Amino acid sequence: MRILIGGAGEVGRGLAEALLKEGRVVVLIDNNPDVIREAQSLNALVIQGDIKHRKTLEKAGISDSNFFIAVTDSDEQNLISCALARHCVKKHKGDEFEFMAIARVNDPEMLNEAESGNLSEWTGIKHVVSTIDNSIKRLQTGLQCVAFEEVLEIGNDAYIVELKLTKDATNLAYSNLREAGKNIAGLPTIVGLMKEDKTTSVPDADTNLVPGDRLAFATIGVGSFPRIVRLTGNEEEEFPSNPRVLIFGANLLGTRLASTYLAGGCRVTVIEEDLEQANKLAGSEIGNHRLLDIINGEHRDIELLKDIDVESHNLAVAALDDDHAGIAAVLLAQDMGVKRTGLILNDRKLVKVVHRMSITFAVARRKVALDAILTKIHSYLPGAYNMLETIPNIIGMSVPVTEGHKFVGRTLDKCKIPQGCKVVFIQRTVNNKTMTLSGESNKQLLANDRLIVFMPTEKVHSFEKSMGV
Template identity: 25%
Template sequence: MRVIVVGAGEVGSSIAESLADEHEVVVVDVDGDRVEALTYELDVLAIEGDGAAIETLEEAGLAAAELLIAVTDDDETNIVSCGTAKTLDDVTTIARVRNTKYLDTWENAEGALGVDVMVGTNLLTARKIASMIGLPAARDVDSFADGTIQMAEFELATGSPVAGQTVAEADRFDDLTFAAILCPDDDGTCDEIVVPRGDTRLSAGDEVIVIGTDEAVTAFSHAVAPDDDYHDVLLVGGSSVGYQTARLLEGRGIRPKLIERDPERAQFLAESLPKTTVLQADATDRDFLESENIDAVDVVVTTLESDEANLLAGLFAKRLGADRAIAVVEEGSYVDLFETVGIDVAVQPREVAAEEITRFTREEHAENVAIIESDRAEVIEVEIDDESVFHDRTIQSAAADLPDGVVVGAIVRDGEFVRPRGDTVVHAGDHVVFFVETTALDETLAKI
């Protein structure tokens, strides 16, 4: 299949890399330096030009393409690229947008604006943040099987009750599977992915990935950090992400506080968020923060308009006593820096968008996809059919035909959770959630 990706930034490059092995990928960007760099880095055809222009799309081979993905940093360019493509050919189009007004328009009339699938980056980012607030100790959270199953990633802090135990000792939850352990090296990056056995020992600093029911994952979260519970949430910045996060938290019964410096924006937020206390103030004002009992805040979430402001606001709040900090970071290269200097979790909207779009491009094989540790592994949901290696076989038998680095994390049958064990028989129609190392992904998808 020929796929045209408009935009060679972080999102476009990530998507192109994930598709290049199985598809003919053409990447279009107005930036000649990006195009040249991509030509050397990936096995794709890179073209310099405007993805919203007819002549550029024709040069990219739109007539032979089945899918166009527009993921530049400009909403209007992405929408116009999709609309232009639709006037030329019957191609499936995906557009990434940040402004929720376009998402609202599209959702009210599916297929509007020439877009078949619209991915709202800010809303997805807010959902990611809200999910992590629901699991205080988690660094990452994703849902599968219509919310029946959760995947969560936890970093084991020094002093965690689970640190030092074997997997068998820590596995006190019937509906939970230890899918993988990411072992850090000296600089804190993932050095090794371990598929755990019962006698595998958990150490402080390890990042543990578990898959299971919402109740089991929540229970494990409390076992990892029994004292962590988010009641007092402070949002810094009334941006679109901040607003959407507050709205989602209100829906979960949490009454956050939100600090917004601009008086007009603060007024709008106060009128739009009835269960959120909106404070018009400067989030770097020490006296103000102390007067608002910053030392009692369980988590501060910084959603300002610049990475630097988010970093400083998060670190300042933690220095004054906030227990935990989540920060939005646009620049991918800053993520490790943020988490090294004291931000507990850095959420990158571009990565969230790339993950969502990758899910759509893999619909032939997978119902849902979560990308782990900068694409070192993926958690995927697959509906089993009679062509699958798992059809009417036990997990132990089918797993023998798969490469190393694959773990069955959960099974949902007719909407009900089925505990995956070696002697569990998998049937057609079951939704199975797998952990798969990226090196084993193509072979695994071909068999499951």
């Protein structure tokens, strides 16, 4: 399995690293010599060249590749190179060869083209991933519950949420999961556990839970979030369904944030220091929205924040290109009375730092892009990848149950899944619509189901052997 990655920046290198761990053959392409030097530490072929040029793709072996993933910061480069890659493969292998091109795209117009199906018609590209839209969605999901330390959407309404167990979790703390299951009807599946001494595991029925444990729950739908918060003994303040939102920044990310919240019926205030950017937002499609206020001013102007009655806002979010400026802006809003604060950052290392500052929730754009692309890849390709950012050494694996597989027709309890491995979701497509089912032991598996399984890293080989992967 050969995979070409166009763009060897942070996302490209992270993607290559994850795929190399799965035993894939990976080729990285970039025309920036500094980026190339950074990528050469990976055990992958690294080629310097322009991904929009046919000779570069052919040198990288596009005709023998099953995937081409374009993840540069330029939508145009990504779309052109994906279309070119498809043409190269078609020319050498014909239409029957299994090949997928994935483009990282952020332009709202291009995303609309993709959603309507037009992009596929005029470029042949069926798969796009939006860093901005996925970041906004993850941020909004995480801001729903202040106790959450991480929220991962696996796709098709399946989520992993991470939070700490407190002493007020009367039915979970100081008991094992077998006892807890008797006391709690429909206890959500716990897929990962990290003790205070940093040891990690996929818990079984005999695992004892104590306050301070960090837990990762698998759940279907956001409606289950409040229950998970209550079960773990965390407190949750009531949050309005249509909050009043303050956004720092009117760049592309800030504009998309504003548009998303306005679509949900929220009143939105945007503060932008750059007059040209503020005017651009005012002249956009949402500029005249009755629920939108646009202010040209400094993000940390205390008098300005007083004038707009900042404490009346339920939520303050920073969407700035400068991470540190964004952190400073939301911290000031928090000090002035805003209860919930959010950040969309560039540097993933800052996410843990800002959580310790009592900022409600933060996401890193590049980490979101990496997760989204891996999810897209693993919806077609079996593979193991580290899904739990704050609980290391626990692997999530996506694996198909193909036609004729020994598991077809069996219930999960009859499939002899290796001990320590836990099937948490079954994703099933019916009439071209994919749904997520819980991984209960009495669920019968059908051909073309996809299993989402969690396990310690040392169990990956035995699980792959049991599945015939």
